Amino acid sequence: MASFNAGTVCALLVLCMVVPSLATDYTVGDSTGWTTGVDYSTWTSGKTFAVGDSLKFNYGSGHTVDEVSGSDYSSCTVGNSISTDSSGATTIQLKTAGTHYYICGIVGHCGSGMKLSVSVGKASTTTPTPSGGNTTVTTPAGTTPATTTTTTGSSSATALSPIVAVMIITWSALSVLFLL
Numbered sequence: 808m809a810s811f812n813a814g815t816v817c818a819l820l821v822l823c824m825v826v827p828s829l830a831t832d833y834t835v836g837d838s839t840g841w842t843t844g845v846d847y848s849t850w851t852s853g854k855t856f857a858v859g860d861s862l863k864f865n866y867g868s869g870h871t872v873d874e875v876s877g878s879d880y881s882s883c884t885v886g887n888s889i890s891t892d893s894s895g896a897t898t899i900q901l902k903t904a905g906t907h908y909y910i911c912g913i914v915g916h917c918g919s920g921m922k923l924s925v926s927v928g929k930a931s932t933t934t935p936t937p938s939g940g941n942t943t944v945t946t947p948a949g950t951t952p953a954t955t956t957t958t959t960g961s962s963s964a965t966a967l968s969p970i971v972a973v974m975i976i977t978w979s980a981l982s983v984l985f986l987l
């Protein structure tokens with residue numbers, strides 16, 4: 808009984824500590840890829856980009872992916888790129904919020920549609936709330952008077968920092984294994 812409760816506490820805590828990676832990888836233009844004759848504003852419409860997401864550009868030879876300033880994006884000016892790649896498969900991680908601009912650096916291609924602007928918001932915050940996790944822990948710990956050591960360890964975990972909590976969880980898990 809005691810070991811079951813301790814195990815549940817451990818499982819719940821571990822679940823709450825694992826921050827899920829919600830980053831999204833977008834393939835620019837989807838199956839069409841990065842090429843001329845595409846309206847990328849249509850592709851971006853309805854999509855929400857956040858810090859941590861990445862853009863994958865797939866294209867044949869004769870194209871590049873250049874990150875440029877907003878003004879160079881608007882005027883399709885090549886040659887001032889912040890970064891450039893022509894590997895045919897460029898993955899760009901969106902590291903900062905704000906609007907990022909990409910064009911093809913081959914003269915004429917930007918004007919033929921190879922221009923992409925993405926508005927990047929702050930990292931998504933749909934992670935489990937730590938307070939909810941701690942509340943869940945408190946309940947089984949209080950209703951488990953059988954094993955004094957486990958109860959003490961678990962209730963301490965609610966009051967201490969996550970790192971200490973992890974240590975206590977590990978210790979609790981080892982105790983459970985030992986008891987079994």
Ligand SMILES: [Cu+2]
Pocket residue numbers: 843869870871911912913916917921
């Ligand atoms: Cu091009």
